[in-house]
Amino acid sequence: MHRMSPSSPADSTPVPRVRGLSRRHALGLGLALGGTLALPLPAALADAGHGSGSVSDLRPRPRSVQGSEHEVVLRGKVTVVIGAETDTAAQEALAEVLQSAGSRVHTVVAGSADDIVAGPRIHLGTPEDNPTIAVQLEAAGVPGPDGLAADGYVLATGRNRGPVVTLAGRDARGTYYAVQTLRQLLAGGWRVPAVHVRDAPRMEIRGAIEGFYGIPWSHQARLDHFAFYGAHKLNTYIYTPKDDLLLRSKWRELYEGEELEKLAELVGTASAHHVSFTYALSPGNDITYGSDEDFEATVTKFEQLRELGVTRFYIALDDIPGELDDADAAQFASLAEAQAHYLTRLQEDYVQAHGLEPLETVPTHYAGSEPSAYKRTFGEQTHPDVRIQWTGEGVFSPEVTEDSVVRAVESYHTDHLFIWDNFPVNDGRRDRLFLNPLEGRAPTLHEHIAGFTSNPMIEPYASLIALANYADYCWDPIVYDAEDSWQAVLDELAGADEKIRHDLRVFVDLNLHWPYRDGSPTAPALSADVEAFWAAYDGGTDGGQELSERLATIVGLEDTLEPMASPGFYADTLPWITAAGHWAEALRAQLEMLRAIVEDRLEDASAAAARVGQHIAAAGEATVPDQRADGVYREDQIVPSVGDGVFETFVSRAWEELRAVLPDDPSLPFRGLPATASTTLGTYQDYAPERMVDGDLATMFWSDAAPEVDDEIRIDLEQIHPITFARIQMAGSDTTAGDQIYEGVLEFSADGTSWSQVGSTDGSSVLEVTLPEAQEVRVARLRVTGKNPGGQWVQVREFGLGETAPAS
Template structure:
């Protein structure tokens, strides 16, 4: 079988997250209607199922199974297994490739042996699964790119924490998010919705059977997706640190969750009053309340819980905690107490140099390690939109301003996403890619990849999504200054128009106005392209008011462009076009967020400070060129 014409010439494929090593071996390998899977006993069923899904999607009609490689490859063969298996090691040796034995690492080789052999060799079961996620990206148009990939993650913990305030995700959201995390080679999801009463306000109460079963469903899906599902509890507002009954309540809670398949746990002490005891016996046990005493008390309780967890499940991951002082790396009595007393195996989370840091450097991480006495797990508050300055916004900018090399200074990285699960994937794709390979991370390419994944590979939908992302590029902080600017692509187009109109050159004005008209048409069409083209309907549902507002602003921009062209010709139609544009802009600015979807409801913001300002300024941009529109005309 010959490969499709478009695949005749080998080209280095794009793989995300960026692999440690990716080399082209030759032209693509054609997939016949029949492909043979060679799957020894140590390959998980979900991994085999994912390979079958990939091949079926590529047009393979018949997939057969073997447990060993034949001497003659008269059909394309795909071999999966760990590097401990002789058949896998022999295949790697025949290709002259070394083994990547790091945790979660894998080696993938696709080569022209007979009708084609693709070897996916994992250091462990997770590594095989990650190799299949790479295979998914290598299969295009009925062929597989001929490459060598050697790969492993830079950070041991990579993923998300559902840790925002406001409406929690639905079960559907969480299940889809687990599948998404698997697709970007993340390995951790922390369940910590602030509005789950059984995890915070009523943490002592057992879960109702149905709620507990739901969490068990998430744990099962997480195992299938090779994701470590972590349950977080927040007892801080009411816990009595020295009371054995509260410690036993925590242990019982975790045992109930263990019964439905959860094996990783987390205790959060964020956003609490820690300089006042919740019970008199803590005063007797730890002395007067205060920051240092709080650190000592928290460490004592966590150490006891960690010891219990290890006693009942020696293979369980280390307990994770988020401290009350999670938002900086400054030395303090509280941090000193944690550093002194907290079991060194317990993982400490930290949000950077602020609650929403504009940047994170290697030096920042080293300061945090010194303050807490261990490498910290970064809780990155991006793209979460549950604080006041995010009102009316989706946060869809690329993941930037985190320094390459942080993998050497952190225990891992978790993103705190938005209340809107599917739109959150834009930024989380970047977080996962950075956590996998921070030294080769390319923010712009990864941002475009996230758009292509949402678009199912369709070019027009991808471009429409990137236009939409640009309108939501602003990344706020808790202060007045954002750490990413709003709508940089659109602003460049509009600034060019302003400059051309100000320069007074007729040809330059006409060129700029023609480009504006085209850009306005693309902008106005983008929402319909997105609604029709994105592969997950959740994106459209969760972004609905922003898409509606973008369409109105697009029509306003079209009318503004028409008004400027008319003004450039000194035609009277300009006045009506500008007036109608202003009316549409006012209508767009009045659209509201979905009530209750986020912590703060409010008016939708679309390229604010850029698009609205241009439309408002437009009638005055050509006053000199068109005397008919001077004041008092």
């Protein structure tokens, strides 16, 4: 759905079946659930104490919280009263919660002789599957869950022949969610505060769609995500990684062997956490929509997954050709008509025939709210029960407004719209992490749509920040507070240690800029310290202590964050943590350099400047793996970008201070002659051509597509100069290939008409040419002579010409 690229190597590590959520689940979670509940509560409920969780820490925020007369102490033997049909996953999760609190669990079935015993009791289930639920709620004076929406629940404390906690679900999932709320109230302690909670979500669909290009998540990461979703009351996972070949290019083929076994475990584990595993097939690249054979191939594939327990299916029609093949063109008037025929047939002849959840889809035209012929035909002719996904006004939507959603519902002629939200997905910027909070979604969207699925990042555990925000937002958009939700999940991922919590925020600050939203902050805390430093420096005062302390913290992040509660988050982000440390070391050396300049210790300034380059080079090393169109997983392909450009901008400014006093210092970067830049390539967002001649390696030109033969980048000196040196710095780093011109020739001209070749690219990201004698030059260009591998785009940080070669 955006600029993306190609499945990780097979994860062959056997993983035990997950039941319930352990205190440190597998390799990735280890979460202490937290948050803030901005509801007026009785003073006695503001802090539960006794090692238990606070009512104000419940996440997502409950719809209703009231005080009761009795807290319940769950120590020693605790009797759990269930019904014969009470949800097994909720039972197992409750047993784990109680065992973690140090309780001994004694489970009895309602109606047996010992269902009312001395000591604390927990009554678990729905009023339909456990007849004691209604009795206990009536005794507590609390309405039952019958009037709540699906997934709702009631949690009540009281006394009825002993202390009682009632966990009453509207349905099985609601029962499970009641246990998750109890988990938070206990928070490792053993006292349940005197409280009645009555809660239900405002959105039906709440979850994630693994729909990005690049390295798919590992099997273990998916298992860990399901545990996280269950704990946060997310109920949906859509399986559609673009680089699972059996979803797209080989969609007609069936799974077998280990891959089939893994899918079975994913489906079972998702179910254990009450997450609906949705299987999304992507046949649109070569399907004939009216073909009986392709319909049967689809049904056969779905049937293999249905045998594993899948009850929700999805047809993904995004990022496919917009033309019909000859057979469909002879049968249908348009692409939308052909797709509607295929989807309706699946809904009627397969989904409804097997009593499954309604079919889901994302159309080929999935963005924008304005009417179109495609949207009208697609919506009017597709079966009305089919759920349709939409990305907002754009592929990336900085905001989703109520007016926009209302128009989209009308344009697609559907009563079942839900949103594929391309946040925080980073397959178009694989060098970046997007760790900012979910913002810009109106608080009234639940009145018009079924819900949201987030398209997360390639890094699964780094995506948990945004997914926790989606959990809070989708449960109740009206009370969602982006900053508050974001702070809560940071604490959850960090754990209880205040030093780790602080340092995690220092790191997250370096990854906050979302390039698809105007005004998105760029490392705001670091930027503030940098601005304060330069203000003091320019004013001739001694400043920069805050910046020095922040840089010292960044240098130490690799060690201080390692014991955080989520080891998966640490592992995902380690390349960026390490790169940040190198950048911080470079700035520390420059701070030393700047102090020496102020104190007129120019030899010391030069010595400090000499150390900067090694740290910048280390920060520019490719340490992030990738997988492109050839489907091959490769280590160390991407240079992690961290600090939102603030580090690079500081470095450039500091070099100018050194250049003013030591213009020939060998540590100074090469600066080309003044020039204007142009290109035949299109421009991505605001990465304009002039950025490649601004003398600042922190900025760059970036094309919006791969180059074609004879495309060029060009600079004009505006008058003739005797040139002996040229340097073109492409991609994101001097040391690692990336977006660049892979096959090209460097040509000089004195008049812009007659050209002489002086060099050619060799696959590296820097092209340097030193001539044996000067050549009269006014215009220079790097002209493309062959196509880029994998459709790589082009980045150019600097294109410079010099009358003399820089010092080596």
